[in-house]
Amino acid sequence: MTTLSPINPPVTQGNQIPRKRLYGILAEFHDPAALMAAADKVRMAGFRWWDCHTPFPVHGLDKAMGIKRTILPVLVFGAGLTGTTIGFCLQAFTNAASFSIWALVWVTGYPFLISGKPLISMPAFIPVMFELTILLSALSAVGIMFLFNGLPRWNHPLLSNKRFLRVTDDRFFIVIESRDPRFFASRTEQFLKDLGAKAVEMVEA
Amino acid sequence: MSSLPVNRQTALPGFQETDNTAENPGVRAPLVLNMDRFGQVTRQVCQVAESKKPPFAWYVAFTVSLGLVGLLGFCVNYLIFTGVGVWGLNNPVMWAFDITNFVFWVGIGHAGTLISAILFLFRQKWRTGINRFAEAMTIFAVICAGLFPGIHVGRVWLAYWLFPIPNQMDMWPQFRSPLLWDVFAVSTYFTVSFVFWFVGMVPDLATLRDRAKGRIQQFAYGLFALGWRGSNRHWHRYEVAYLLLAALSTPLVLSVHSVVSFDFAVSQVPGWHTTIFPPYFVAGAIFSGFAMVVTLAVPARQLFGLKDLITLRHLDNMNKIILVTGCMVGYAYSMEFFIAWYSGAMYERFAFVNRAFGQYWWAYWIMVSCNVITPQLFWFKSIRTSIPIMFALCLVVNIGMWFERFVIIVTSLANDFLPTSWDFFTPTWVDMGTMMGAFGLFGTLFLLFCRYLPMIAMAEVKATMPQANPHWSGYEAHDDHGHAGGSAKPSFASPDALRSPGSGPDGGPPAL
Numbered sequence: 268m269t270t271l272s273p274i275n276p277p278v279t280q281g282n283q284i285p286r287k288r289l290y291g292i293l294a295e296f297h298d299p300a301a302l303m304a305a306a307d308k309v310r311m312a313g314f315r316w317w318d319c320h321t322p323f324p325v326h327g328l329d330k331a332m333g334i335k336r337t338i339l340p341v342l343v344f345g346a347g348l349t350g351t352t353i354g355f356c357l358q359a360f361t362n363a364a365s366f367s368i369w370a371l372v373w374v375t376g377y378p379f380l381i382s383g384k385p386l387i388s389m390p391a392f393i394p395v396m397f398e399l400t401i402l403l404s405a406l407s408a409v410g411i412m413f414l415f416n417g418l419p420r421w422n423h424p425l426l427s428n429k430r431f432l433r434v435t436d437d438r439f440f441i442v443i444e445s446r447d448p449r450f451f452a453s454r455t456e457q458f459l460k461d462l463g464a465k466a467v468e469m470v471e472a
Numbered sequence: 473m474s475s476l477p478v479n480r481q482t483a484l485p486g487f488q489e490t491d492n493t494a495e496n497p498g499v500r501a502p503l504v505l506n507m508d509r510f511g512q513v514t515r516q517v518c519q520v521a522e523s524k525k526p527p528f529a530w531y532v533a534f535t536v537s538l539g540l541v542g543l544l545g546f547c548v549n550y551l552i553f554t555g556v557g558v559w560g561l562n563n564p565v566m567w568a569f570d571i572t573n574f575v576f577w578v579g580i581g582h583a584g585t586l587i588s589a590i591l592f593l594f595r596q597k598w599r600t601g602i603n604r605f606a607e608a609m610t611i612f613a614v615i616c617a618g619l620f621p622g623i624h625v626g627r628v629w630l631a632y633w634l635f636p637i638p639n640q641m642d643m644w645p646q647f648r649s650p651l652l653w654d655v656f657a658v659s660t661y662f663t664v665s666f667v668f669w670f671v672g673m674v675p676d677l678a679t680l681r682d683r684a685k686g687r688i689q690q691f692a693y694g695l696f697a698l699g700w701r702g703s704n705r706h707w708h709r710y711e712v713a714y715l716l717l718a719a720l721s722t723p724l725v726l727s728v729h730s731v732v733s734f735d736f737a738v739s740q741v742p743g744w745h746t747t748i749f750p751p752y753f754v755a756g757a758i759f760s761g762f763a764m765v766v767t768l769a770v771p772a773r774q775l776f777g778l779k780d781l782i783t784l785r786h787l788d789n790m791n792k793i794i795l796v797t798g799c800m801v802g803y804a805y806s807m808e809f810f811i812a813w814y815s816g817a818m819y820e821r822f823a824f825v826n827r828a829f830g831q832y833w834w835a836y837w838i839m840v841s842c843n844v845i846t847p848q849l850f851w852f853k854s855i856r857t858s859i860p861i862m863f864a865l866c867l868v869v870n871i872g873m874w875f876e877r878f879v880i881i882v883t884s885l886a887n888d889f890l891p892t893s894w895d896f897f898t899p900t901w902v903d904m905g906t907m908m909g910a911f912g913l914f915g916t917l918f919l920l921f922c923r924y925l926p927m928i929a930m931a932e933v934k935a936t937m938p939q940a941n942p943h944w945s946g947y948e949a950h951d952d953h954g955h956a957g958g959s960a961k962p963s964f965a966s967p968d969a970l971r972s973p974g975s976g977p978d979g980g981p982p983a984l
Contacts, residue, residue: 298944299940299941318703318981323934324704325940328942332705334705336712358647361645362646374638377644381646398653398656401723401727405716409717418700437509
């Protein structure tokens, strides 16, 4: 276990490499109930830059942490509407327009006259409009989710921590980051210990 | 009656099944057997990917599949270099094995999406044991499906004409054709299914990354795990995105086979031109897909020791769905006949009489006996919970559903309006080789998936365990610590305390 303390740094001698910065403090729990209770208290204590890390989504933890519902669905709805519009414009232009537009290259529409049907035959255009709506919504749902989550991010202080390896297995963690205004290494460490953590550990930045 | 699992002994060692199919409204039936710790689930799923060598049967199956892929490669190349005349097609039967295989494989895919999306929306927790490999099955089936329209166009090098790509001829696809809708439906279906599968797998890839010992494994799993670290702020958006994907995939999956059925229903060929096709095709797709899931699940759980996660209850539930959709398919068959008679359209009436008693009568009766009669055995619980019988029945359903597509496509074309142009389709060895080869491609991809990727959605399975409920405190009884907050229930005291973070100058992570 690394024991880091920015409060009482060890006396550096000569050109010894100074200690690394502190990312935060990690507290380990063994079951969701303990984590929930602790998360509730961390939120009550007024911390802002903190997070829970779990192997699976724990029901009710969002509420215990006070996480506001994401605006993702609104953006996905917008993406869906964009897909519908693209679907319509694509078909109306390529199958009904008789003019040219510049879309990276100059392209010209071609009015298809099929058995006297209207050039813009809406019922026939619906399947493609529908598919493009779904395609853009689904891709944006995933893309925006990862974007907001700051992923992919292959290096992160927590990913270098040995104890944290079990977060994807069977351990539950609370991490309070050092950038939180209420963070004070020794006091926060004690606070997490008092919450009933099985282990409390400093994480290097 | 208690719903506690009962160990059922059978004659053969290694074939014992734990029966957790009993229904008791008072007790939730366990979905994870013989395990009460999350770590046990992780180990049981990861041991497949982490073991030095897969079981011997894996090598046998892989060799056979790879051999069939070779056959597929040969047949496809022979077709491309020679021409579609190497198939048994004739005029009027211009679609036969190619489109039969296409519709068959697209249909197989539908069960995966049904499990991952529709059962998710219905909060069916048992889906978690089977959704990952059913989704994988979807993707591989759609790959096999996509192959056939690609090669049946004749001039394969012009397949890009299917897409609206600007070209020097100023030529565009004709968007009023169901065949073009199909291009969009199937490619969207593949993309969305792939994304759904991958997003679901990210947390489990992170598990494999964190457990990996070798550098290559750490790098490969780490790359695709995207740096997932189980943050609850991430889980929150992840769950919303997953719900959205499920909600989007549900109409998508229903649309895909509907659009596939439009390829036929929008035409005027007797036997194809019916309004019942979209729902009938979707029911058939789910029917065949579930049969394929059972066909794959039975050997996989046996071979890789996953009986505690893919339990008898999962198989029982799937067999019930096969029974329901089998009845729907049977209803559709009889309704087609009724409408052929009731409509008074003589060509339609002839098409159906010809289907059952014409030159392809044997194909029709194979279809009916495999799809309508055989699944009725699933009314009996003893059959639904017998591993060898369900495996055999599901193989029969797979065969029957292949024949369904063959019957619809070939019998309608072979005997159309003009008796002078009637003909009989006989498959050539290239037809047979391509069909077998597609099964080989499917098998190869599936075996590679089983070997190297998390076959069961670990994170989702763990979340369905009773231990995952924050109000469950069973470990406390035998844990010797006395911590302050551990067993205390969370208090959601004042609404003020629930105010969201992200406000103020340094008010925490942005709430998006």
